[in-house]
Amino acid sequence: xxxxxxxxxxxxxxxxxxxxxxxxxxxxxxxxxxxxxxxxxxxxxxxxxxxxxxxxxxxxxxxxxxxxxxxxxxxxxxxxxxxxxxxxxxxx
Numbered sequence: 843x844x845x846x847x848x849x850x851x852x853x854x855x856x857x858x859x860x861x862x863x864x865x866x867x868x869x870x871x872x873x874x875x876x877x878x879x880x881x882x883x884x885x886x887x888x889x890x891x892x893x894x895x896x897x898x899x900x901x902x903x904x905x906x907x908x909x910x911x912x913x914x915x916x917x918x919x920x921x922x923x924x925x926x927x928x929x930x931x932x933x934x
Contacts, residue, residue, distance in 0.1 A: 846928040851882060853923065856889045856915035861927055867910055870930040874903040880919040889915045
């Protein structure tokens, strides 16, 4: 199953990058910075612009295989930013 959405990313509080409720299987998560300026910072629920696992530049994307037990968060370098999210779920 494939799900996709545009999500507003806060520049003050980490935003959960999860568009499906209760994912029961592993999945592929694709995050694209669709903004014309600024960075998205990816990581755990404590992600910040100084403490992040990966930085996504304008018009770039990040893809990761995720187990159902894990969550990915993002924070933006400026207010009003969005991310395009795609989740590809495996059959159980």
